[in-house]
């Protein structure tokens with residue numbers, strides 16, 4: 001589960017470098033997504049197109065990290081929320097942690113978070129339940 005070194009630039013493609021803090025286009029994000037084999041670099045989970053993911057700065061911009069792909073990793077929503085909970089509310093953090101805690105690994109496959117239809121999180125039992 002530890003952090004893996006990011007893979008070298010895929011062979012044959014032109015390495016593209018961006019000037020610092022340039023604004024990325026949708027295409028840039030798509031290229032980045034593909035260059036990381038659509039795989040979360042935090043947990044190794046495949047990420048489906050359309051699923052929420054982040055281009056996470058390994059060294060944060062606020063810590064002087066450059067805004068280039070070499071300083072970025074592809075993170076799935078679970079790894080991103082585990083890494084940067086600070087600016088989010090405590091209740092949001094608790095919900096995410098509870099979600100990661102109660103949802104079995106096999107339900108966290110490529111389709112992302114699985115919740116049975118109509119299920120509600122019950123804070124007393126700490127699990128999802130189908131409402132009566």
Ligand SMILES: [Zn+2]
Pocket residue numbers: 040041042043044045075076077078079080
């Ligand atoms: Zn992940």
